[in-house]
Amino acid sequence: MEGVVDGSGAQLVVAELVRVQGLLRQLEAHLSAPCSVELCRGLAAQIVALTDRSIGIATRSFSSASGGGAHFADTAPPMPALTSCTPSPLSDGSDHQPFRTTNAKKRKTTARWTSQVRVSAAGGAEGPADDGHSWRKYGQKDILGAKHPRGYYRCTHRNTQGCTATKQVQRTDDDASLFDVVYVASDSYGLGGAGYGDWRCCDGDLQEVVSALATVTSAPDHAAMDAADFMSYCFDFDPAVYGGIVGTPSFFL
DNA sequence: GCTATTTGACCAGC
């Protein structure tokens, strides 16, 4: 069996496989030492998600090159289900910047990466559905021109494991059942161009969110990624858990 | 008593 993969697709697949290899090594290390079941489970979930994505990327590459000798499309598994992601006002092609290096530094001088999504409240809850990570609220602020205050959350493991991720949650002005959630990662642990291998936070899911941000920024063909790829990278999106991300940001650097 | 949340104050960037 043979196939032809276009260059960008091949690069993405290779990048994914490198990540899989790294995760497997982490898992192997944990298996030979005292290990949190949750941590190992998180690593396994990441490996599964990455392999799914690799297959999906390869499938699309083969499909796009169908006129040039692709042969895998009819046998490869489908892409992970991300079809619940629909366009939102956040990705309307305006100058909105859902994923960016933040130039406007405030206080912190380290580089920061943000990822913004719009999520719906779970059953009319006060806030967006639990995203599966551990957050602790540390502040709330009325924002000029906004009808609703913005809540500030940091990783629960900030003090114990040096996890520096934060997120901001704000109810949208036009629809009280929707929330804009901004995840923020800093490069305190070498995220800036150095990959994602220096995490000390044991919250596997959160670790993946932020490490994914760094991986995307350093991916060789990140510009070719679409919104589904982005969400897949950043959240391993599970609508059953997250309560429905109704908007996926356009990819931006 | 411990942990999480609230909220006013403080600080830095513009």
Added chain:
DNA sequence: GCTGGTCAAATAGC
């Protein structure tokens, strides 16, 4: 000086 992000003391819930 204004605004947004963070700090930290006070408070609430378990």
